[in-house]
Amino acid sequence: MEEENGDQELLFNTSADQSTKKHERVIIHIDIDCYYAQVEMILNPSLCGKPLGIKQKNLVVTCNYEARALGVEKLMTIKSALEKCPSLILANGEDLKNYREMSEKIYHVLQSYSPFVEKLGLDENFVDVTHKIMKLPEVQQVVSGHTFQDSDDICACGCTERLAQGSLIAQKMRDHLRNELGITSCAGIAFNKLLAKLVGTTHKPNQQTTLLSTSSLSLITSLKHPRNIPGIGSAINRKLEALGIDTIEKLQSTEIFKLTEALGAKTANQIQQLSFGIDNSRVKITDRPKSIGAEDGFIPIRSEVEVRKKLMCLLDRVLELVEKDGRKPNQLKLTVRKLHPSSHSVRESRQTTIEYATGTGSSTNQGPGDEKHKIKLMTTLMNLFEKIIGCDVSWQVTLLGISFSGYPSKNSESPAENSINKYFPVKTSSSRPDEPLPPAKRGRFDESVLQELPPDIRQEVLEDMQNQLPSSDPQKPTDSNCPKGVDPLVFRELPVEIREELLAEERMKKQSNIKKSNNLLQYFRKAS
DNA sequence: ATGGGTCCT
DNA sequence: AGGACCC
Structure with a gap:
C-alpha cells in the first residue's frame, strides 16, 4: 500500500524546517484585472x-x-x-447582473481544469490542482511567468517541480480565459491559499507569479503591516494595535497567551499562523449560494409609504434572482440601516420563516399568478420592518435589504444506501472504522470515474472527499489537541511553527502505522 | 463607503 | 441577530 514515496520520506524526516509533506498542495489563485471595468x-x-x-x-x-x-x-x-x-x-x-453572468462563465472555465474551485467574490477564484500534478520522467522545473524572489535552494519535499507544473496549468487557464472570454487576469501559484493569493498580487496586471516554498516567509513579511494579511480585518487590527503589534514580525513573536487574551484561542492561533504564511484551509468547492439578496442605500427616508415603495422594487429584483436559481427558500430576512440621532448608523435585521409559493416545477410563469405571492411577501416584509422600527418615534432609514435563504440541502438525512456507497461500496466507514486511506492514494483519483457519475452524485462524492481528507483539514483549535505524551503546558508555550510541526507529525502517525519516530516529537516527550 | 456574499459566536 | 471577514 505504501508503494512509491511512503517509506523513505517518512524515515528521513529529520530537518525541522523543510521536511516531508509540508507543501503537498498546489493552489492557484486567479484574480481578474479590474473586474467591473x-x-x-x-x-x-x-x-x-x-x-x-x-x-x-x-x-x-x-x-x-x-x-x-x-x-x-x-x-x-x-x-x-x-x-x-x-x-x-x-x-x-x-446592477451586478452582468458581472454575475461573466463570473459564472469564468467559474465554468476554471472547473474544466479541476473540480476544486472556490469563488471569492465575483472576480477571484482558488483552484486546487494538486491531483493534476504528474510524476515526470525528467526533472522539469521551468516556471511559466514570474517567480517570487528567485532563490537557489530547492525544497526537500519536492514541491518545486509541483509548483512549476502548477504555473503551467495557471498559464493555460489564463490563456483560456483570454481566448474564450476576452478576460485578462493575474494568477498566484503556491502551496496554500494565503500565499497563492498574496503572491499573485506582486505582478499586475495580466501576469502570474509562482511562490517557491523557500520564499514564503519572505513574502509574508514583505507585507509589513498585519492588516495586509487577508483574514486580519479592521476589528482584529484594532486589538493588535492596542497590544502594540504593528508589524508581521511582532505578530510572529508575540506570546500566544497574549494574543489569546485579546482575541480568543481560535483567532489568536489562526492569525499567528497566517503571520508565518501557514494556512491549512482547504479550497472549498463553491456550490449554489446559501443566500440570495439585494440591498439599496439612499438618502434618509421617514415614511412607511416610501419604505414600501423601496421594498417593492427590491423584491422584484431579488425575486428574479431567486426564480433563476430555481430553488425554494424558506427564510426571508429584512435588514435596515437606521440613521441614529447621534450621527452614525446602525444595521439591524429580522428574519422569519415563509412559504415560498412560486418557483421550481410550477406551471405558472411570470404571470399574475405570483402577484398574490408578492403581496404576501410584502406583508411579511412590512411586519419585519415594524419589528425593527417598533416604538421608535422619528426614525430615519438609509438602507433596506432583502435576503432569501434556507434552501433545501441536497445532502438530506439518509443517503445511507443510495448514493456514495453504490459507487464506492467497500471501503466507506462500515468495514474498518479506524483504518485511514494510504497516504499515497489520497487526493489522487481517477477523474474518468467522476465523469461517469450523475452530476448530483458527483458533487456529493467530491464534497465527501473534501470533508474526509485529513491532509488539508483546517487545524483543530489549540491546546486541546496537544500531541500524546507531550506536556500541554510545554506545548502551549512553543512557537507556532514548532507546534504546527508537532501536530503535523501527530497526524501522520495516526494515518499510517509508522514505527520509527525519527522526528521532532520525541524531543518533547516526557521521560517515561 | 457600495452591493453583494461567507462563516462564526 | 449580530459581528467578523472577503471582494
Missing part, C-alpha cells in the same frame, strides 16, 4: 483605451488601468475622481 469594456468596446470608472452611488468602486494612470483610485468619490481626471468616463455598476 473589464466587463463594461467587453460589453461596450468603444470604451477600450479610454479612462473608465465604475460608479456606485457617489463612489468610483473600480476603474481601468487607463484611469489609474491618470490618478484615479479605487473608492474615490465621484467628485475627487473627476477633479483628478476630467476626461473620466463613468459607467454605473449598481
